[in-house]
Amino acid sequence: MQDPIFGWIEAERRRQEEGLELIASENYASPAVLAALGSVLNNKYAEGLPGRRYYGGCEYVDEVERLAQERLKTLFGAEWVNVQPHSGAQANEAVLLALLKPGEKLLSFALAHGGHLTHGSPLNSSGKLYTVEHYGVRPDTYRLDYDEIREKARTFRPKVLLAGASSYPRDWDWAALRSIADEVGAFLVTDIAHPAGLIAADLLNDPLPHCHIVTSTTHKTLRGPRGGVIMMGKDFDNPFGELTPKGQPKKMSALLDSALFPGVQGGPHMHTIAAKAVAFGEALQPAFRTYARQVIHNAQTLAHTLMELGYTVLTGGTDNHIVLIDLRNKGLTGRDAEKGLEKAGITVNKNLIPYDPNPPLVASGIRLGTPALTTRGMTESDMRQVAHWIDQALTHLSDDAFLSRLREEIREYLKAYPLPYATVASLSLGHLSAPAE
Numbered sequence: 295m296q297d298p299i300f301g302w303i304e305a306e307r308r309r310q311e312e313g314l315e316l317i318a319s320e321n322y323a324s325p326a327v328l329a330a331l332g333s334v335l336n337n338k339y340a341e342g343l344p345g346r347r348y349y350g351g352c353e354y355v356d357e358v359e360r361l362a363q364e365r366l367k368t369l370f371g372a373e374w375v376n377v378q379p380h381s382g383a384q385a386n387e388a389v390l391l392a393l394l395k396p397g398e399k400l401l402s403f404a405l406a407h408g409g410h411l412t413h414g415s416p417l418n419s420s421g422k423l424y425t426v427e428h429y430g431v432r433p434d435t436y437r438l439d440y441d442e443i444r445e446k447a448r449t450f451r452p453k454v455l456l457a458g459a460s461s462y463p464r465d466w467d468w469a470a471l472r473s474i475a476d477e478v479g480a481f482l483v484t485d486i487a488h489p490a491g492l493i494a495a496d497l498l499n500d501p502l503p504h505c506h507i508v509t510s511t512t513h514k515t516l517r518g519p520r521g522g523v524i525m526m527g528k529d530f531d532n533p534f535g536e537l538t539p540k541g542q543p544k545k546m547s548a549l550l551d552s553a554l555f556p557g558v559q560g561g562p563h564m565h566t567i568a569a570k571a572v573a574f575g576e577a578l579q580p581a582f583r584t585y586a587r588q589v590i591h592n593a594q595t596l597a598h599t600l601m602e603l604g605y606t607v608l609t610g611g612t613d614n615h616i617v618l619i620d621l622r623n624k625g626l627t628g629r630d631a632e633k634g635l636e637k638a639g640i641t642v643n644k645n646l647i648p649y650d651p652n653p654p655l656v657a658s659g660i661r662l663g664t665p666a667l668t669t670r671g672m673t674e675s676d677m678r679q680v681a682h683w684i685d686q687a688l689t690h691l692s693d694d695a696f697l698s699r700l701r702e703e704i705r706e707y708l709k710a711y712p713l714p715y716a717t718v719a720s721l722s723l724g725h726l727s728a729p730a731e
């Protein structure tokens with residue numbers, strides 16, 4: 295008898311197929327990425343780095359990790375990378391561990407304005423270990439104010455200035471942030487977990503030339519496996535005076551490598567590293583740039599159509615894949631909107647808006663994102679339809695019969711936009727052949 299777990303996997307695949315996926319941090323990875331994830335590389339321990347492992351039998355996984363590193367370097371123009379972080383949280387944890395001693399100062403984007411838990415929340419190790427201050431967005435424009443960040447940095451004197459967000463719909467001015475970091479003697483670190491794919495496609499400002507260190511996830515706009523990476527545009531002598539056994543200054547890359555393993559993690563997940571390599575290879579294809587451009591066009595069309603329908607879109611639009619909606623003028627909370635939309639087969643997440651009068655589990659807004667629907671092949675005309683469905687659902691939140699009719703209409707519509715994979719059974723590894731000996 296088949297293990298029922300595969301029944302649940304198939305049910306989840308069907309859920310992903312039949313609904314409108316608008317969670318900004320989600321995407322549909324390709325069959326090749328999923329095949330690498332489900333491969334025998336799962337079985338291999340490979341603590342250490344290629345050519346310098348603590349285990350035997352690493353000749354093939356060394357090649358896999360080297361390829362992942364080389365592709366990632368090419369994708370972002372990075373001189374140095376580490377592809378081993380299990381996820382975005384571990385990448386951030388390792389970078390902060392390498393740069394800060396307990397009690398030292400971190401200045402980051404406020405969680406309540408769109409930042410991330412791993413950027414100094416009291417609930418996360420970053421908030422428990424380090425002394426944290428935040429900058430936020432202006433109350434009138436909901437945009438970052440670089441003068442305010444400079445002022446905060448001048449008074450707080452952080453050792454790390456951390457940029458990056460989970461829900462900020464606008465691009466970042468990396469050069470301005472670097473000039474602030476240089477003025478106060480801080481390291482500039484950014485977490486591009488969300489827009490990484492759009493940056494890789496050269497559609498947003500490039501942080502690599504400006505930031506000392508860049509972290510990312512690999513599963514959002516980058517469309518790979520769940521995972522993280524750490525990158526540097528240029529490696530540099532670490533400023534903490536640590537020397538190698540030969541008396542040379544240790545490079546920052548060496549500190550980051552050892553902060554990740556053994557500082558934060560144990561053995562690297564080689565199946566995930568293989569899947570990262572596949573995804574980076576896909577992102578290097580010209581088709582990925584076309585995809586990323588469409589992600590942005592779709593988000594902009596979604597934002598504009600919702601504004602035409604009377605919704606308050608924060609900042610008046612978007613530069614990336616994220617659309618943030620303040621629902622207060624519609625008399626709705628984020629929690630009620632999320633629940634009602636789900637009944638119609640539209641998956642979003644409730645989201646705090648900056649200066650939100652509601653607590654996080656209620657929230658006044660919702661966050662929408664276009665990476666997943668764009669992977670299904672949707673374009674601007676589909677986004678206009680999606681905006682109208684969102685509006686219809688939100689104006690009939692207490693009419694369950696209406697919402698289930700809408701769910702059926704959406705399910706029918708989506709048949710024209712198949713997922714990049716069909717069924718669990720169709721994920722055969724047969725097409726993968728070993729390289730010639």
Ligand SMILES: Cc1ncc(COP(=O)(O)O)c(C=O)c1O
Binds near residue numbers: 383384409410458522
């Ligand atoms: C900006 C940012 N950094 C880090 C993370 C954490 O990534 P993970 O969930 O892979 O640990 C997220 C996830 O949402 C994120 O949005």
